[in-house]
Amino acid sequence: MGAHHGPAKGLTRWLFTTNHKDIGTMYLWFSFAMFLLGGSFAMIIRAELFQPGLQIVQPEFFNQMTTMHGLVMVFGAIMPAFVGLANWMIPMMIGAPDMALPRMNNWSFWILPPTFLLLASTLLMEGGGPNFGWTFYAPLSTTYAPPSVTFFIFAVHAMGISSIMGSINIIATVVNMRAPGMTYMKMPMFVWTWLITAFLLVAVMPVLAGAVTMMLMDIHFGTSFFSAAGGGDPVLFQHVFWFFGHPEVYIIILPAFGVVSEVIPTFSRKPLFGYDSMVYATSSIAFLSFIVWAHHMYTVGMPIAGELFFMYATMLIAVPTAAKVFNWITTMFKGSITLETPMLFAIAKVFLFTVGGFSGLMLAIAPADFQYHDSYFVVAHFHYTMVAGAIFALSSAVYYWIPKWTGKMYNESMGKAHFWISFIGFNLTFFPQHFVGLAGMPRRIPDYNLMFADFNMMSSIGAFIYGASQLLFLFNIVRTITHGKPVSDPKVWEGGTTLEWTVPTPAPYHTFTTPPELK
Amino acid sequence: MYLQAKRLFKLALSPVLMLLSLFSTGAWAEQAERWQTNMAPGITEVGHQIYDLHMWVFYICVVTGIVVFGVMFYSVFAYRKERHQEPATFHENTRVEIAWTIVPFLVLLFMAVPATKTLIEIYDTDDADLDILITGYQWKWKYEYINPNGDNISFFSNLLTDGAEIANTEDKGSNYLLEVDEPVVIPVNKKVRFLVTANDVLHAWWVPALAVKRDAIPGFINEAWTKATETGVFRGQCAELCGRNHGFMPIVVNVVEEPQYEAWLGEKQAAAAEIKELMAKDFSLEELVERGKSVYTSSCAACHGANGEGGVGKAIAGSPIATGAMKEHTARVVDGVPGTAMPAFGSQLNEVDLAAVITYQRNAFGNNMGDMLQPVDIYKFKKGQ
Known part of the structure; x- marks a missing residue:
């Protein structure tokens, strides 16, 4: 074993570390903290929407909550959580000793805490925090924005730098540091999905940076990119934003696909079905994500040719996505399945993400979208894909790999309780939102007509249940670390086949200092 | 474990079943609108087309869902380790994989055709009455x-x-x-x-x-x-x-x-x-204040407060503008303040209402300027620019 030097002691271990496992751990804890913060914003939103009328917050603060909830969940919780998994698992899955660029890795992480502190501090500033939605459409986010918007722009820039560095690191690691004999088509699916995601990130984060820079110029330096009065166009903002934003949603979901592509074969004790087609499907989804952005803008008044192009391209995404779902199901077919917590979350992810895929297909139909657009139907749709698609996959990943990380086994009953409470809470929250959306309730409103009252109350109760279940998750993780039953079998799970299951449990501080032999 | 699978099965399918029962019984549409679960076809030809399209795609999704989730939950149930110790080892089948790429594509065509037709109709804005x-x-x-x-x-x-x-x-x-x-x-x-x-x-x-x-x-x-x-x-x-x-x-x-x-x-x-006609009329201070009060309530109070105490906008009570020069005050209201939330009311209100609301602001909330503005003054102000 090459672990002749272990981690440094004290705080400097975490500040100066270049170890992929330490950095992965910090990413995961940071994202969990952000998940709870973003979740608490969601609780405020759902508490206000529990009943019609204004009870708890004023509309201005409500708008800040919807905005910050989206920003914190997307940029603070989901994305860093997957980067944390990538840091921990990619080197161990490809037989590398560490990430290719360890110092940059440290910096990528340490940019994030001050950035989100800055973003959260805008809530205390005069005029309040960002209140223009996580999509920050101009001119509400420029001419009409609160003064804190400049801090918001700075925060987005910083997150972008962090993401770009993180993804360059992942590309460099996967391209250069695979163990001898590990060809691209032998890489674990999680590594494949992350490689593709990293390319998406490098391609689109600069576009987001461009969008916020144009905002900055409009606000402070007298340009008019997004103001018709000065010769600009507010719709330009939406095109630029969604050119980033649509690949962004795949940046969130592709690593989640990777996770379930690892978990399902392990607990089915059967190899992933259609590995090659999985790689091609993921690549096709990534490619298509660049040419469908304007389906977020069907009502903006595009020419019909543009509208049709984006509708057809969007519908096409259903083909590779369906292939992936079929592959997962066929992997389970004739397997030898056990339902430990990671598997429960993975199955629920496939099921609920597919439900979100169906509503996505409905939303792709441009004429029908004239009724769905900006209604709660959209809110229901993207929470089925983001929460059930990404967060369920993250929960699955944590339960799946935590024995490897800590050398302790989590409490299975508590894990299952977490799953079932999440599952019920989630569906109770978001399923009724399809109904109110179809009945005509717009999104991002703090108050509503009585006809929407019953389903909104249901939705709020579900949200409180879902929120509470995450505290159980936190408790289970902490308890695993402090009191978990020790595991020493390198394999942990009977069906584990990838390289991380060949190193000792818990994984030593340094793994694969000499590359493994691949058959 | 078996019980859990059953529970998973039931729970997982319940939303789908619930949706199906809602859509299939027309009775729901008749019930109180607060339990409305579906899009209403509305009162236009295009609205009905959109509704039909929505239902068509929805039914395709439901049928697909039943098949896909059926196989999935069957696998989870039937190939449990207790019942199926030896997993199969197959991991690809090119024919099947090609088939399930082509079939969804063909299904999409059946959605794209009616969608295109409806979209073309929505975009036909010609010959309006x-x-x-x-x-x-x-x-x-x-x-x-x-x-x-x-x-x-x-x-x-x-x-x-x-x-x-x-x-x-x-x-x-x-x-x-x-x-x-x-x-x-x-x-x-x-x-x-x-x-x-x-x-x-x-x-x-x-x-x-x-x-x-x-x-x-x-x-x-x-x-x-x-x-x-x-x-x-x-x-x-x-x-x-x-x-x-x-x-x-x-x-x-x-x-x-x-x-x-x-x-x-x-x-x-x-x-x-x-x-x-009112444009040419000479109003009294009382008339202007009375008219101005209702204009204030509908146009100003949201930002400046019902009692001029301010909010998003600045306070009107005791404000240096509302108690300062008439011309500045008029300019502020008529032209707005570019770059802020204060709009140019010159394009939103008529001359009578503008004169009234400015007069009201100067003579309410403790502002006792005692002066007033006639509609014709607003007219002149606008012309003079």
Whole structure:
């Protein structure tokens, strides 16, 4: 074993570390903290929407909550959580000793805490925090924005730098540091999905940076990119934003696909079905994500040719996505399945993400979208894909790999309780939102007509249940670390086949200092 | 474990079953609208087409879901380790994989064709019988009826719901947050074209029953159209986040028979003529203050507070503008303050109301300037620019 030097002691271990496992751990804890913060914003939103009328917050603060909830969940919780998994698992899955660029890795992480502190501090500033939605459409986010918007722009820039560095690191690691004999088509699916995601990130984060820079110029330096009065166009903002934003949603979901592509074969004790087609499907989804952005803008008044192009391209995404779902199901077919917590979350992810895929297909139909657009139907749709698609996959990943990380086994009953409470809470929250959306309730409103009252109350109760279940998750993780039953079998799970299951449990501080032999 | 699988099965399918039962029994549509679970077809030909398209795609999804989830839950149930110790080892089958790429593609074609047809119809805004220019403001709608043979008729449409209902100190009516002081009126069975734009930020004009949703974009004009086949009152809301009172700028459309529409239009024209006459009138301070108070409530109070105490906007009570030079004050109200939330009211209010509201602001909330402005002064102010 090459672990002749272990981690440094004290705080400097975490500040100066270049170890992929330490950095992965910090990413995961940071994202969990952000998940709870973003979740608490969601609780405020759902508490206000529990009943019609204004009870708890004023509309201005409500708008800040919807905005910050989206920003914190997307940029603070989901994305860093997957980067944390990538840091921990990619080197161990490809037989590398560490990430290719360890110092940059440290910096990528340490940019994030001050950035989100800055973003959260805008809530205390005069005029309040960002209140223009996580999509920050101009001119509400420029001419009409609160003064804190400049801090918001700075925060987005910083997150972008962090993401770009993180993804360059992942590309460099996967391209250069695979163990001898590990060809691209032998890489674990999680590594494949992350490689593709990293390319998406490098391609689109600069576009987001461009969008916020144009905002900055409009606000402070007298340009008019997004103001018709000065010769600009507010719709330009939406095109630029969604050119980033649509690949962004795949940046969130592709690593989640990777996770379930690892978990399902392990607990089915059967190899992933259609590995090659999985790689091609993921690549096709990534490619298509660049040419469908304007389906977020069907009502903006595009020419019909543009509208049709984006509708057809969007519908096409259903083909590779369906292939992936079929592959997962066929992997389970004739397997030898056990339902430990990671598997429960993975199955629920496939099921609920597919439900979100169906509503996505409905939303792709441009004429029908004239009724769905900006209604709660959209809110229901993207929470089925983001929460059930990404967060369920993250929960699955944590339960799946935590024995490897800590050398302790989590409490299975508590894990299952977490799953079932999440599952019920989630569906109770978001399923009724399809109904109110179809009945005509717009999104991002703090108050509503009585006809929407019953389903909104249901939705709020579900949200409180879902929120509470995450505290159980936190408790289970902490308890695993402090009191978990020790595991020493390198394999942990009977069906584990990838390289991380060949190193000792818990994984030593340094793994694969000499590359493994691949058959 | 077996029990758990059963539970998973039931729970997982319950939303699908619930949805199916809701859609398949027409009875639900008849029940109280507060349990409305589906899109309503509305009162237009296009709306029915959209509804049919929505249901068509939905049913395809349901059938696909039953097959896919059926296989999935069957696998989870039948190939449990206790029952199936030896897993199979197959991991690819090119034929199957090609088939399940081609079949979804073909299914998509069956959705794309009707969708294209409906979209082309939605985009056909030609040959309208009537044009209405809709302008979104923070946080109200302005409707302007384009009259090729004379003056246009225009008016603002504000939320009517009482603040006490929103603050839960009074019972909420059935049209809570979906009622306005002046609905837009359109004739039945006529093709009405909406020209949609905005004055400040983005808004979106959405009336589900008309199947119209169009973004209102400052500096650009979007087109949409409708042809209502039934009379009645239909309600909608702004659908694009537009700031603080985004949830409080509803839309009410009154679809009436053509003679009623003509009568309504006549009244509006008469009222406009009356304002024209009032332009020349010399008002007393009391008259101006009285008129100004109601203008203030509908146009200023949202930002400056019901008692001029300020809020998003600056305080009016004791403000250096409202107690300063008349010309500065007039300029502030008529031209607004560029780059802030204070709009140019010169384009929103008529001269009579502008004179009244400025006079009111100078003589209310403890501001005792005692001076006043006549409509003709506003007219001159605007001309002088």
